[in-house]
Amino acid sequence: MTEIAPIAKPDRNRPEPLWHQAEQALRGLIADGTWTDGMQIPNEERLSTMLGVSRITIRHALRNIEDSGLLRREHGRGTFVRSSTVIAGVRGLTSFTQEMAGLGLIVGSRILERDEQAASAEVASALEIRQGEPVVRLRRLRMGNDAPIGVQTAYMPLARVPGFLALEPSASLYQTLSAHFGIAPREAREVYRVGTVAAEDAALLGIETGSPAFVVERITSDAIGPFEFVHSIMRGDRYEIRSRLHI
Incomplete structure (x- = not known):
């Protein structure tokens, strides 16, 4: 798993829910190529620390991104970027x-x-x-x-x-x-x-x-x-x- 630059933490003073801010921050890493296709991303615990939010918040954000087809979870291995998948x-x-x-x-x-x-x-x-x-x-x-x-x-x-x-x-x-x-x-x-x-x-x-x-x-x-x-x-x-x- 490749090291990545720090992620901008969600702002608790903003009206958007923390999970939404976290989701947008993580999506941005895929969109700008920081997280490349096939790359394993940090686990929930590490992302929780990096973004300063709870693991529940991270889990919510990751689930939404996975549902949209940009991530895939592999049991026992972790979560990987899947940026070129079409979900029908x-x-x-x-x-x-x-x-x-x-x-x-x-x-x-x-x-x-x-x-x-x-x-x-x-x-x-x-x-x-x-x-x-x-x-x-x-x-x-x-x-x-x-x-x-x-x-x-x-x-x-x-x-x-x-x-x-x-x-x-x-x-x-x-x-x-x-x-x-x-x-x-x-x-x-x-x-x-x-x-x-x-x-x-x-x-x-x-x-x-x-x-x-x-x-x-x-x-x-x-x-x-x-x-x-x-x-x-x-x-x-x-x-x-x-x-x-x-x-």
């Missing part, structure tokens, strides 16, 4: 860009391929069009804080997005669809499966061929009907699914 669970209908921003991560995207194809049987079924109809295919490497997280391939009916391939690429597909084609997502259906990473995707993601991954398929619709079918391969070590269950 019960959430609203958002784009990858919005999802990343909500987690406090810097979104990154590299276009791998953009072309027009004839819809396969699978794509046609998902988009509710005839097999062989033209679709736009957009394949991208998605990143968070400059670390590769997944490879996503989106298919859209050409009839819904004429001229899409002539547009300047944008970080957010949904912003482009809204601005140029008046498409506003209304609902989406997602299916998650556990799979492995093929050689082509493994090279892009910086992991070994056959590494575990989440295979995610998403069909997104607007008021007219399905306009997007996305197939994603998400790194198993940087993508999590969490749910909170209630009686």
Whole structure:
């Protein structure tokens, strides 16, 4: 565990709760790179001493940061920074860009391929069009804080997005669809499966061929009907699914 510079202690005269001030101070160490991805952070007792607050206060702050996906606890080992993890669970209908921003991560995207194809049987079924109809295919490497997280391939009916391939690429597909084609997502259906990473995707993601991954398929619709079918391969070590269950 690396030594770190002293942390600014919470101010008891401020109106914000001590746990909130402690949480923001610790998040700042991740955001500015003082605590790097994979680094083990000080234990609760040491953090309590460093910030001048109780261990209960520290525990509250760490739990919130862990829930947001920036930390991971390993039983018997300690707590580690996990600054490039996307947490999927019960959430609203958002784009990858919005999802990343909500987690406090810097979104990154590299276009791998953009072309027009004839819809396969699978794509046609998902988009509710005839097999062989033209679709736009957009394949991208998605990143968070400059670390590769997944490879996503989106298919859209050409009839819904004429001229899409002539547009300047944008970080957010949904912003482009809204601005140029008046498409506003209304609902989406997602299916998650556990799979492995093929050689082509493994090279892009910086992991070994056959590494575990989440295979995610998403069909997104607007008021007219399905306009997007996305197939994603998400790194198993940087993508999590969490749910909170209630009686």
